[in-house]
Amino acid sequence: MSRAAIFRKIEAATAAIKVKAARPDYAAAITHAAPKLAGGDLLEIFARNLAAVSGRTMRSVAELLAFLTANKQCHGYCDPALYERVGAPLAAAGLTVETAYDRTRYDDYQFGITQASGAIAESGSLILDDERTSRRLAALSPWIHVAVLEPAAIHRTIGDALAALGASPNIIWVTGPSKTADVEGILIEGVHGPGEQIALVL
Amino acid sequence: MFPMFGTQLIDDYARHISDEKQTSVLNGAAAGTAKRYQVLYQDYADPDALRRLAGAIKDHTLQHLGTYLSQAEQALTARGVQVHFAETDEDARQTILAILRQHEVTRLTKSKSMAAEEIHLNAFLIANGVACLESDLGEFIIQLDDDIPSHIVKPIIHKNRREIANTFLREGVAADYNDDPQTITRRARVFLRKKYMDAQACITGANFLCADTGRMVVVTNEGNSRFGLAPVPLHIALVGIEKLIPGERDLAVFLNLLGRSATGQQLTVYTEFINGARAAGQADGPEQMHVVFLDNGRSKVLASNCREILRCIRCGACQNICPIYRQASGHAYRSPYGGPIGAVLTPLLFGDRFPEFADLPKASTLCGACNEVCPVDIPIPDLLLRLRDKAKRESIPSPAAIPMAPFATLATSPALWRTAMTMSKAMNYLPLQIAPIKPLQDWLGQRTLPPSKGGEFRKWLKARAKPEDRRTPRSQTEDRR
Ligand code: SF4
Numbered sequence: 174m175s176r177a178a179i180f181r182k183i184e185a186a187t188a189a190i191k192v193k194a195a196r197p198d199y200a201a202a203i204t205h206a207a208p209k210l211a212g213g214d215l216l217e218i219f220a221r222n223l224a225a226v227s228g229r230t231m232r233s234v235a236e237l238l239a240f241l242t243a244n245k246q247c248h249g250y251c252d253p254a255l256y257e258r259v260g261a262p263l264a265a266a267g268l269t270v271e272t273a274y275d276r277t278r279y280d281d282y283q284f285g286i287t288q289a290s291g292a293i294a295e296s297g298s299l300i301l302d303d304e305r306t307s308r309r310l311a312a313l314s315p316w317i318h319v320a321v322l323e324p325a326a327i328h329r330t331i332g333d334a335l336a337a338l339g340a341s342p343n344i345i346w347v348t349g350p351s352k353t354a355d356v357e358g359i360l361i362e363g364v365h366g367p368g369e370q371i372a373l374v375l
Numbered sequence: 376m377f378p379m380f381g382t383q384l385i386d387d388y389a390r391h392i393s394d395e396k397q398t399s400v401l402n403g404a405a406a407g408t409a410k411r412y413q414v415l416y417q418d419y420a421d422p423d424a425l426r427r428l429a430g431a432i433k434d435h436t437l438q439h440l441g442t443y444l445s446q447a448e449q450a451l452t453a454r455g456v457q458v459h460f461a462e463t464d465e466d467a468r469q470t471i472l473a474i475l476r477q478h479e480v481t482r483l484t485k486s487k488s489m490a491a492e493e494i495h496l497n498a499f500l501i502a503n504g505v506a507c508l509e510s511d512l513g514e515f516i517i518q519l520d521d522d523i524p525s526h527i528v529k530p531i532i533h534k535n536r537r538e539i540a541n542t543f544l545r546e547g548v549a550a551d552y553n554d555d556p557q558t559i560t561r562r563a564r565v566f567l568r569k570k571y572m573d574a575q576a577c578i579t580g581a582n583f584l585c586a587d588t589g590r591m592v593v594v595t596n597e598g599n600s601r602f603g604l605a606p607v608p609l610h611i612a613l614v615g616i617e618k619l620i621p622g623e624r625d626l627a628v629f630l631n632l633l634g635r636s637a638t639g640q641q642l643t644v645y646t647e648f649i650n651g652a653r654a655a656g657q658a659d660g661p662e663q664m665h666v667v668f669l670d671n672g673r674s675k676v677l678a679s680n681c682r683e684i685l686r687c688i689r690c691g692a693c694q695n696i697c698p699i700y701r702q703a704s705g706h707a708y709r710s711p712y713g714g715p716i717g718a719v720l721t722p723l724l725f726g727d728r729f730p731e732f733a734d735l736p737k738a739s740t741l742c743g744a745c746n747e748v749c750p751v752d753i754p755i756p757d758l759l760l761r762l763r764d765k766a767k768r769e770s771i772p773s774p775a776a777i778p779m780a781p782f783a784t785l786a787t788s789p790a791l792w793r794t795a796m797t798m799s800k801a802m803n804y805l806p807l808q809i810a811p812i813k814p815l816q817d818w819l820g821q822r823t824l825p826p827s828k829g830g831e832f833r834k835w836l837k838a839r840a841k842p843e844d845r846r847t848p849r850s851q852t853e854d855r856r
Contacts, residue, residue, distance in 0.1 A: 176460040179616065179670045183441045186678035193438040196621055197431045204425065204627040206418035206641065226644075274658075276606060279572060296642045309605040309659035313598065314568065331642070332627040338590070342454065342651035343660055348642045351598040355513035355529060356556040357399070357536055358406050364512060364560055365567060366598030366645070 201332040206295060215294045215327045216374065222297030226349030227362065228370040234262045237319060237373055241268065241284060246317055249284035250274050252307035255321055258375065259286055274308045285311035285367075289320035292327045292372065293334045296348055299372055300326075300334065303343035312347075318367040320347070322374050385738045389703035396533045400525070400704045403532040407695035410639025411748065418641065423752075429628050430752035433686035436586075436619055437677060443586040443619045444668070450589030451666055454651035459667045464494035467669050471496065471578070471611055474665055475505055478609050480575040484567075486593065486600035487511035488580025489527060489689050490613045490669050492711035493724070496578070507578070508570050510599040512563050519546045525705030525713060527691040528637045533704050571602045576609035577661070582688065583629055584614055584666075587622040590650040591666070594633065594643035601645050610649075610661035615669050617685040629688060632750035636690040672724040681758045684719045686751040693745035693755060699738050708735060715745035719758045733771045736762035 187193075212218045220230040231237050241247065241263070251260030253272040260270040274282070290302035299320045301312055312318050328334040338344060351366030362368050383391075415422045436443055448458050459474075461467035475483070483500075485491065485507055497518065500507040509518045513530035517523065519542050524530030531539070540554035549562045579600050583592040591612060593600045604610055620629065634640040653660030676685055694700045694714030705713025709732070710721040718739060722732035736759045739745075745755040 175462040175466050175670075178462050179460050179668070179674060180441055180444070182670070182674035183444065183616070183677060186674055186682075187438055187440055189678065190438050194431060194435045196435050197428060199428055199628075201624075201627065203428060204631050206631070207420070208418055209641065222641075226640075276572065279568065298642060298646075303654040303657045303660065306657070309601075309657065313602055313605055330627075331630065332624070335623050335626050338623060338648060340650070342649070342654050343657075344648040345601060346642065346646040346648075348640075348644050348646070350644070351596070352644055353512050353560060353597050354638070355511075355516075355531055356539060356559055358403050358529075359556045361557050361560040363564070364597035364599070365510070365564060365571075365602045 201330070204332055205330055209295050210330065215329060216324050218294040218329075219292050219297060219327050219372070222295065223299075223349065223370075223372060224297070226297055228297060228299075228349045228372065230372045230374060232374050234259055234373070234375075237371070238263055238266050238268075240371075241317070242266070244317075246283040248281060249286065249315060249317070250282045250308070250311040251286040252288055252311075252321075254307065255286055255288060259319075259321060259373070274311045276310060279310065279314040282311065282315040284317040284319060285313075285315040286319040286321065286373075287312045289322045289372070290326065290344075291334065291337070292322050293329075293331055293346065294327050295330045296346075298331075298334075298346040298348040299370070301345050301347060302339075302341045304341045309343075313366050316363060316367060317369040317371065318347075319371045319373050322372050324374055383707075383709075384734045385699075385703060385707045385709075386734070388707035389699070392702075392704055392707070395535065396704060397702070399533050399535050401701045403526070403529055404695040404697075404701045407529070407639070407691065408748070411636055411692055411695070414639040414641065415635045418635070425628065425632060426750055426752045429632055429688075429750055430683075430686055432620060432625050432628060433688075433751050434683070436621055437617065437682060437685050440616065440619065440677065443621060444616060447584055447586040447589055447619055448668075450587065451651075454589055455664070456589065456651055457663070457665045459665060460670070461667055462670050464669075464671050467494050467613060467667055467671065468496060468499045470667050471613070472500065472503055472505070474609075474611055475500070475576060478576065478663075480505060480609065482506040482508075482570075482574055483576040483578060483607070484508050484510045484571055484574045484599075484603040485514075486577065486579040486595060486603050487514050487530070488578070488613055489711055490580050490615050490671075491578065492524060494613075494669070494671065496613070508567075508574075510567055510571070510597075510603050511595065512560065512597060512599075515563060515567065516542060519543075519548070523706060524711060526694055527689050527712070527714075527716070529691065533706065567599075568602065572606050574603070574607050576611065577603035577607045578611045578613065579604070581612050581614040581618050582633065583620050583626060584618050585621070585623045585626065586619050588650060590623060590648055592626060592630070593647045593649065594630075594645065595647075596638065596640075596644045598645050601647055604647075604649075604661060605659045608662045610652075610664045612649075612664070612666050613669055614666055615671075616673050617687075629750075633688055633690055636688075636692040636748065636750040672726055675726050676720075676723045679723060680761055681719060681723055683753050684716070684723065684755075684758055686753050687716055687720070688751055689716075690750055692748040692750065696744045696748050698740060698742065698744075703738070708738075715739065715755045715759075716753075719755060719762065722762055729765075729769070730771045733762075733766040736760075736766065 248269040264270045290305040291300040350362040353364045526532040536554040543549040581591045700714035708717040718735040
């Protein structure tokens, strides 16, 4: 009932508009933030822009291990598909690494390691796609989220990443740690999601 | 049942606002303006070109709204999403309640949505036995205080840390008083994640909905909609029919503008693209998704001579820069939409109550700053004039009927006026020529005015002097450098 009424009203309103504009045609370049794209290597650009939103880029599991132990973050989750490459070396060094995420113990996980399906150099964003992320919650509830990224999966621009969205029902771009400035405009990181966002480039 | 908006006319409200609240609003708004300017201009040589393009895409979409809406409906249905249409606020509330009842939902979290504010969804659901918890930090605090958001993106811009710490103590979110913003945030984190995990559904709004694929975009900085959706089986999205854009490609234009205009960020932290229930094999995320398209007066606005206001992407930039908003706060506008956007949208959306809100379009100095910051280039000052004209034609009597009445308000506290103006770029646009009150003109005249950057205001004033059809956005009719 509502449907028909709404469409009727919209039709009446738009029919009365004398001059209608065609869909604007534009070059993608108008959306590009040139200073953000400066530099040659996509990984370098990505890392620089991720750092600008207080995210970190790491190049090896050893580097990640050092960071986790220095911050006493010793218990986490790792996507089973990444266990051999990332989880196992951490476990061998004495960390507790689970490959099944138990949602009743969501606060036990200090770090979560999941697969990024890509990244965006222009904005320092990590792309998580439902079809490749083992558990959404594991990328969300721990204080530290580690997204494993293959350098070949980095898109240059936001526009490029949009063109490659594909058919996954849920994709999220994560641009740095979760944050708020609701209290007196003061920036606080780690509101509901991770306070540390790490791209582990392998 | 519904949270009460005040009934004081805007002038009167502004005159009696407390110093503490005024300072909070002013500081928050000024910081927002500064950040937006810095980030937008550092990244784009010609941000105006991008703003004009965004406005043109939205205009085109609105002019062909029926086509795009039915395209979106088909795409959503093909993705297994259940689509509903709500002609009025009551239709939307009942539709949502019916879905919740069908799933026996008694507790849910809600991610910040202006459309939901507009239809007072929270209060309605709670009155009907559904515990509905706001999960955005600011909205959560608003809910605890039984308050009303006073800014589109910074709902608690009018509050300071001491008030929040007291609220947390009073409501049992915290065991002791602590007003450190970091501690406040951590306490909310601990409190809210229990609620996310325990909820049975999540209600969100949408920032954009692409007609070509039915893909919906929800952005948050805190991650609250992401967290709200991940553990629950049911997602209901309340989407104003004006949220449509033609295609996914256009998101590059809008996402780049939204983050920068709203909070001075290149992109909002979590930009979530939702196109149906969770993927097969994914353990988290809703199994069922509903979209409720909301009209609630929008189609009437579309039929009016102020339809450009439907381009709005709810960034709050016009609120931040507006000297009247800074002085009066969002609460003075008596609707969830305060500031310049509210001064236009509120009297239009609640069209049957137009006389009640006819003072709002007068609450502007017509300085033009709102148009210049608007990411979709809405000619807000023109729209305000059209509404004043409507009020005049319909001979609506109002105690605030003196044109430019806000000048009188501001003149009563020149110190605040001066601070507001110095802290914003708006000083450049101070419309001395149209200040109607002689002493005020004299007072303003004594201030040393910095040169206007690019003379946008004078250009605007000149364009205004021509009696052409103002339905055409000025940016399309005027050469701006
Ligand atoms: S009217 Fe423009 S500036 Fe104001 S909230 Fe809407 S999009 Fe932002």
